[in-house]
Amino acid sequence: MRLLAWYDHNKRSLPWRVDQATSRDPWRTWVSEVMLQQTLIPVVIPAFNRFIAKFPDVFALARATEDDLRPVVKGLGYYRRFGMLHRAARIIAEISSDGNPIWPRTQEGWKALPGIGEYTSAAISSIAFDVPVPVIDGNVERVLCRLEDIRQPPNLPELKPVYRELATRMMANPAARARPGDFNQAMMELGQRVCTPSNPDCGQCPLSRQCKARKARTQHLAPAPKIRPHYEDVRLRLIVGIRVQQPGNHQVALFRRDEKQKFLKGTRGFWYGFEDPEGPPLSSSFVGSFKHSITKHKITADVHLMEVPPAKMAGTTCPLATVTKQIPDWIPAGDVENELISSLDSKAWRLILRRHQA
Ligand code: SF4
Numbered sequence: 600m601r602l603l604a605w606y607d608h609n610k611r612s613l614p615w616r617v618d619q620a621t622s623r624d625p626w627r628t629w630v631s632e633v634m635l636q637q638t639l640i641p642v643v644i645p646a647f648n649r650f651i652a653k654f655p656d657v658f659a660l661a662r663a664t665e666d667d668l669r670p671v672v673k674g675l676g677y678y679r680r681f682g683m684l685h686r687a688a689r690i691i692a693e694i695s696s697d698g699n700p701i702w703p704r705t706q707e708g709w710k711a712l713p714g715i716g717e718y719t720s721a722a723i724s725s726i727a728f729d730v731p732v733p734v735i736d737g738n739v740e741r742v743l744c745r746l747e748d749i750r751q752p753p754n755l756p757e758l759k760p761v762y763r764e765l766a767t768r769m770m771a772n773p774a775a776r777a778r779p780g781d782f783n784q785a786m787m788e789l790g791q792r793v794c795t796p797s798n799p800d801c802g803q804c805p806l807s808r809q810c811k812a813r814k815a816r817t818q819h820l821a822p823a824p825k826i827r828p829h830y831e832d833v834r835l836r837l838i839v840g841i842r843v844q845q846p847g848n849h850q851v852a853l854f855r856r857d858e859k860q861k862f863l864k865g866t867r868g869f870w871y872g873f874e875d876p877e878g879p880p881l882s883s884s885f886v887g888s889f890k891h892s893i894t895k896h897k898i899t900a901d902v903h904l905m906e907v908p909p910a911k912m913a914g915t916t917c918p919l920a921t922v923t924k925q926i927p928d929w930i931p932a933g934d935v936e937n938e939l940i941s942s943l944d945s946k947a948w949r950l951i952l953r954r955h956q957a
Pocket residue numbers: 742745746793794795799800801802804805806807808810811812813818
């Protein structure tokens with residue numbers, strides 16, 4: 600198969616596929632796929648190396664605490680995926696014996712683990728276990744649209760089954776079926792490096808003979824531009840609670856966010872609520888606002904500083920707890936920067952520091 604021959608000669612050297620053994624190692628494949636979900640390859644490479652050095656196998660992550668994990672993935676965004684990876688690693692460790700991980704062998708088995716959906720389960724099971732299931736990301740969608748000269752927006756929901764059928768048909772080729780993980784990686788890499796959104800390098804493409812868009816010279820029309828997602832405007836109120844234990848010893852309130860929260864589930868940070876113009880006034884001072892985006896939400900965050908008197912430090916008498924209905928963890932002010940994992944919280948903290956220093 601020309602595509603696999605192209606891949607064998609041109610594939611990028613990446614730390615999760617250094618050689619034959621590492622490129623099929625379930626742990627390295629899993630970690631890399633989780634990191635690649637929302638982050639570009641050049642950012643993932645050093646993060647992956649840092650992660651594997653700290654957690655060389657699934658048991659190392661299963662034994663780790665959240666405090667061990669946080670600094671290793673700081674700055675990558677979408678922290679929830681790593682919380683899920685942590686939970687899933689504990690499940691694998693629990694069902695495994697003698698230090699030998701018992702991995703799921705099917706796509707459905709991987710999908711049953713926390714945080715693993717259609718795409719990631721297909722990638723891991725095909726790459727590490729030769730399960731013949733196609734992986735379809737944005738790059739593969741573009742390649743398939745051009746092969747079939749589909750001139751519609753590639754993210755139309757009704758195209759999903761079309762992509763699946765086309766990719767499954769390609770994977771039915773005996774050479775692809777013998778190497779489903781390589782076939783999937785070849786398709787993705789072809790989309791990244793050859794069949795690029797503008798100016799595809801058709802002269803170098805191993806699929807050029809079967810490409811309908813190339814024949815019709817319609818590469819620029821297939822696919823049509825994507826349908827832009829509708830962004831929702833949201834206004835948040837962030838409260839940074841601070842108390843002075845002794846002069847010079849400030850502590851800051853951080854809250855653990857659960858799965859019911861709309862944003863930043865599973866992270867620890869400042870309390871936030873949705874702005875309610877009708878709500879009661881806060882006994883806090885307004886520090887400033889900043890803009891931030893999370894998935895399809897454009898957020899305006901208003902940051903308030905609430906000083907908690909030492910006499911009202913704990914329990915429901917704390918004015919902060921009255922608003923938040925939660926008891927926070929009080930962190931020394933000097934440690935806050937390291938504790939924050941989301942960029943929303945980091946932006947709020949930097950705003951507080953700037954105003955404080957001004
Ligand atoms: S021939 Fe050109 S347009 Fe067709 S798949 Fe290859 S790179 Fe893309």
